[in-house]
């Protein structure tokens with residue numbers, strides 16, 4: 001009887017560990033993919049500025065450099081420069097050792113992250129609705145929702161941090177991090193889908209096929225749903241639920257890994 005009671009916390013303890021390990025593996029794989037994205041941004045967009053060949057931005061974009069559109073070109077340049085800052089900075093915010101040993105860095109990097117998130121979301125809205133850098137109406141509305149969620153979650157993350165409500169801050173910061181990485185998830189998920197199907201099934205050149213319609217929203221809503229499930233499991237589920245979540249997250253990590261390799265090889269490497 002006694003040993004039975006004693007064994008319950010041990011099982012939960014192991015399940016917690018499995019869940020924790022699956023999250024760490026997810027994060028490590030995501031970091032590799034996000035740093036590769038940063039590398040692409042710096043070399044492709046930054047390199048073009050150094051070589052004074054901003055025309056080459058257009059090799060990979062809808063309307064990167066438009067002759068005569070100084071305002072649009074400036075906002076685009078700022079958008080991509082900040083994309084590198086926020087994607088790199090976002091990964092640092094999630095490293096627990098940095099939070100513990102260098103709290104000042106976490107705080108400053110956090111402020112930069114939130115500020116950059118605002119500028120990127122608002123600048124992105126300008127690029128979509130004023131400049132018209134968009135392939136489909138559906139895509140425009142989807143990324144607009146993404147921008148609204150970035151602005152909302154970033155605000156809640158900084159508010160809860162200021163109120164020293166660390167439990168709530170952790171949740172809003174994680175949500176903001178995933179929303180900010182929506183564009184990255186878009187590319188990685190899109191490439192994983194193409195690899196699995198051995199072709200762009202349900203996708204068109206203008207990104208208005210059935211898969212495109214689904215993925216333009218799911219690229220940020222699906223990671224958000226997985227995070228909510230993870231947070232729920234972490235706090236409320238029993239051992240079985242935790243093992244199931246750990247297994248599910250591991251499978252998603254494999255899929256994400258496949259997408260990262262494909263995005264790097266076929267989307268980014270050709271411009272390096």
Ligand code: HEM
Nearest residue numbers: 061062063064083120121124125127128133143147180183
């Ligand atoms: C905050 C996270 C964001 C990151 C990291 C990010 C990153 C990027 C990058 C790297 C590009 C260059 C395109 C490429 O070669 O892949 C880009 C372009 C663009 N982004 Fe963002 N972005 C973010 C948020 C947004 C939001 C919220 C919107 C819209 C509301 C948006 C709208 C655009 C548009 C319209 C372009 C130009 C597309 C083109 O001309 O091809 N972005 N973004």
